[in-house]
Amino acid sequence: MKKKEIIQILPRELQPFVLKLVDKIKMYNLCYETEDYLSEACKVYLEKKDEYVKGRMKSSTFFYWHIQTALYQMADTGEITFDIFKDNNYVYSLDNKEFRKQKKTLERKGYTWKSRLLRESLYFEDEDGEERRREIGTEVFDECINE
Numbered sequence: 001m002k003k004k005e006i007i008q009i010l011p012r013e014l015q016p017f018v019l020k021l022v023d024k025i026k027m028y029n030l031c032y033e034t035e036d037y038l039s040e041a042c043k044v045y046l047e048k049k050d051e052y053v054k055g056r057m058k059s060s061t062f063f064y065w066h067i068q069t070a071l072y073q074m075a076d077t078g079e080i081t082f083d084i085f086k087d088n089n090y091v092y093s094l095d096n097k098e099f100r101k102q103k104k105t106l107e108r109k110g111y112t113w114k115s116r117l118l119r120e121s122l123y124f125e126d127e128d129g130e131e132r133r134r135e136i137g138t139e140v141f142d143e144c145i146n147e
Contacts, residue, residue: 003034009042013060014067021068028096029075031117037071044070072100085112 007015022037048066052059075096082099084091084106091111094102099113106113 003038006035006038006042010045011059011063014045014063017060017064018067021064021071025071025075028100029077029080030115031077031079032074037074040070040074041067072097079117080115082113082115085114086110088112 007019010018018038018041022034022041025037026032026034044067045063048063052062056062077096080096082094082096084094086109
């Protein structure tokens with residue numbers, strides 16, 4: 001289904017909010033297309049339709065909250081990691097969820113980042129016997145430089 005066909009499943013008052021939300025969430029996980037996120041939003045709407053109780057809260061608030069939660073969970077699949085840099089030097093990596101929490105602070109402090117699609121992770125024990133993870137076969141597919 002195309003974007004216009006999918007979005008028609010949602011009530012008219014929710015459509016602009018969901019489209020804006022999808023555009024925002026897509027930045028955090030480019031593994032999915034817009035249509036994938038919209039399909040998930042419609043699925044959540046249809047699943048939660050019977051749970052909505054009039055008078056407890058506005059319907060748009062109820063559905064937006066459930067859709068937002070589901071889409072962020074969809075984006076947090078662990079397929080993406082963000083490598084954080086300061087003055088072009090690698091500092092650390094963040095998973096998708098932590099990156100979203102820290103993004104504004106990172107921007108304010110002048111950090112830059114690159115997001116990576118994780119293809120495979122290798123787990124090994126270091127010399128101290130601690131389990132470590134090394135990503136192999138990764139691909140940088142998105143870059144954001146804040147100046």
